[in-house]
Amino acid sequence: MQLIASLTSPFARKIRVQLAEKGLPFVLVPENPHDPASPIGRFNPLGKVPALVADDGRTWFDSPVIAEYIETLSAAPFFLPADRLAALEVRQVEALADGVTDAGILVLMESRRAAEQQSEAWRARQWGKVESGLNALQSLVAGRTWAVGDAMSLADIAIGCMWGWLLLRFPHAGLPAQYPALAAWVERLMQRPSFAQTHPPA
Template structure:
């Protein structure tokens, strides 16, 4: 299987870690979301990453769907609980972590794709507020490993990648006010070596 992604994407990183925990190999093929000539737009009409290309079957996207697919390939219950309240708890926590990454990315894109005179401070503040509220909730109640057979569940993976992205693009400013999350991330990195192995160099 091939994964279309880019090194800095927290969503692509999440899939790479999920694949490792599921015991699956992915060949990573770089994608340029801003290049109209990149084949990515034929693989995902939205032109977003990551996209999983399979030997048989249509491409799969987005990252949450890919994680669910990888978990099923591995027999189920490896990174996502199979059923019941544990499953919905992980999926809800996964949505929160992904929302933090989404809001962080939108702040970066505002500076990257808009001319200075077109940028909206209100829009950036709106996205920053989502990140702040998400981190506050998680600081008050850091994740606990769900009953899965892997070293971490999908929500934990997503949160670690979101925090890693905040380190990468926002110089780790989140750390000063969130000691419980800092400790949690250190513990996650210790039990999931794939986190460090997928750290972007950019």
């Protein structure tokens, strides 16, 4: 298996954590999707990482689809419950965490535009989604070991990768002080080798 990924992508990190937890071997192909010369469009018409080239030659994107494909490989532990409704609950929390990251990416991209093109209203709208998503996630994990059910799932992986990316890109936003319960909950996840090995480079 080949995973085409940037080392800072939280979406790619979800897959790297999942593969590491299962002990599945793969080749990491580092790619910068923002480089106009990047071949990523050959693997994902949307030009985004991650994309996975499976051993049978099929290509999968985006991260929730790749994660579900990996769950079909019969390699324990499993990160989606067998019960379809319980699995949907996991997927919803994953969508919430991914959505926070998506909104954060829009804030980051806005800040990289020329000053006169930036919109404070747009930035505030997107940051509002980050904050309301983090509030919901903090309430969700309060007093719980795992975000959904009684085992680690894609929900936990997505929350951990989202938080790691927010701290990387918004180090001065004071998020750990604003969301102390969520920060403490994620800190425990970060002790796992799968998260420690995939920490994004500065």
